Amino acid sequence: MNDEGEHIDGRKARGNRRRAEIIEATLAVVTRDGAAGVTHRTVAKQAGITTSLSTYYFATLDDLLVAALSSVADTYTARIRQIIDGPGDKLRALAELIVESAGPGRERALAERELSTLAARRPALAPVARRWREDVAELAATLTDDPEAIAALVAASDGLCTAILIDNAPADTGYVHRILARAVHAHHATAAS
Amino acid sequence: MNDEGEHIDGRKARGNRRRAEIIEATLAVVTRDGAAGVTHRTVAKQAGITTSLSTYYFATLDDLLVAALSSVADTYTARIRQIIDGPGDKLRALAELIVESAGPGRERALAERELSTLAARRPALAPVARRWREDVAELAATLTDDPEAIAALVAASDGLCTAILIDNAPADTGYVHRILARAVHAHHATAAS
DNA sequence: CGATTACTTGGACGATAGTACAACTAGTAC
DNA sequence: GTACTAGTTGTACTATCGTCCAAGTAATCG
Numbered sequence A, B: 001m002n003d004e005g006e007h008i009d010g011r012k013a014r015g016n017r018r019r020a021e022i023i024e025a026t027l028a029v030v031t032r033d034g035a036a037g038v039t040h041r042t043v044a045k046q047a048g049i050t051t052s053l054s055t056y057y058f059a060t061l062d063d064l065l066v067a068a069l070s071s072v073a074d075t076y077t078a079r080i081r082q083i084i085d086g087p088g089d090k091l092r093a094l095a096e097l098i099v100e101s102a103g104p105g106r107e108r109a110l111a112e113r114e115l116s117t118l119a120a121r122r123p124a125l126a127p128v129a130r131r132w133r134e135d136v137a138e139l140a141a142t143l144t145d146d147p148e149a150i151a152a153l154v155a156a157s158d159g160l161c162t163a164i165l166i167d168n169a170p171a172d173t174g175y176v177h178r179i180l181a182r183a184v185h186a187h188h189a190t191a192a193s
Numbered sequence C: 001c002g003a004t005t006a007c008t009t010g011g012a013c014g015a016t017a018g019t020a021c022a023a024c025t026a027g028t029a030c
Numbered sequence D: 001g002t003a004c005t006a007g008t009t010g011t012a013c014t015a016t017c018g019t020c021c022a023a024g025t026a027a028t029c030g
Helices: A002-033 A040-047 A052-058 A061-087 A090-102 A104-119 A126-141 A145-164 A174-185 B001-035 B041-048 B051-057 B060-084 B089-104 B106-119 B128-141 B147-166 B174-187
Strands: none
Touching: A002 A040, A002 A052, A002 A061, A002 A104, A002 A174, A002 B051, A002 B147, A040 A052, A052 A145, A061 A090, A061 A126, A090 A126, A090 A145, A090 A174, A090 B089, A090 B147, A090 B174, A104 A145, A104 B106, A104 B147, A126 A145, A126 B041, A126 B147, A145 B106, A145 B128, A145 B174, A174 B147, A174 B174, B001 B041, B001 B051, B001 B060, B001 B106, B041 B060, B041 B174, B051 B128, B060 B089, B060 B128, B089 B106, B089 B128, B089 B147, B106 B128, B106 B147, B128 B147
């Protein structure tokens, strides 16, 4: 099993490399033309391969989109987990992550948002799209025990991302940090009803 | 001018009625199949007219999408302005409006979000998509003078909508209201940096 | 070596897309 | 009545889509 395994793994590794290339090409297409521009042909052209090869690795377009969304979600998860496990001011690190959406990470963030929106219609994508939100919640859980504060931070993070992406809102780290802090640290006198 | 005007207005009125019908059909299609499902043919079938008639009123698909997004944006603007100008607890009314996205207004809200995301790629749509955000900001401005509190409320509103739409998060009016209040009324000790 | 398997290719099928266009209808002007 | 114009229809052209398939290549196994 091991002997054969190494060879098989070698072959599979080549295939997985191709898969990764195709996924990256897919994200490039989403970045450039939006999710609507994703077709087997455009992706293949972007990746420099033939159309048939794209369908060989992803039989259906849905498979391709699921894989692409999963990929960006994985990246984001890694980033946030890095913040959670790392030292330093977690809230500030989150603010810096959000502000990235205004700069070099803008196109990628836009692609993620587009794929997330797409997830609303494809049940298979929903759990993947939900994950980054859960990650932020987990980060928030290290800062407070109040469930509402956690929900507020998640909502604020998401809303700020939207503001930066759609509205081209000013993206100053200090500014974003203050708004996030407001959600978490609010001394809210639990007004009734 | 008036004599002729009446007749011309009569013709134009008929045309505008058709336009409205087509826009409504477009929203129905976005609601059912997503923005990607919008084609001259699907819209025409939904409206019970021929494909050619759809292209007669909206020469290009972009025109149709712009008109559809403008329509939903108008509706939302009217709702929020009603809250601003009306009596009662504005923040609670906003919470109720947001919570609607979980119930009967869900599909419509989803359609709006989809069109907004689409706006990120079409400069012509950007100002329209920006408007509902400005409306919420205007509502917030009646509750506080702090610009950051306003930004926080807008972000919270948007994030909560996303949570409800994508995450199927619990949508309790009191809950939403408390999170919104947290954004506005935070007694935040302006931590430096 | 041949056999097997993963990988890759070019080309094809039917379906559907955006869009255009000439003809037809109905209401209005004179 | 005729002339005109907005509204409406059926049809057709071309392009691109998802998907499939038979054939070819290259690496590995026995």
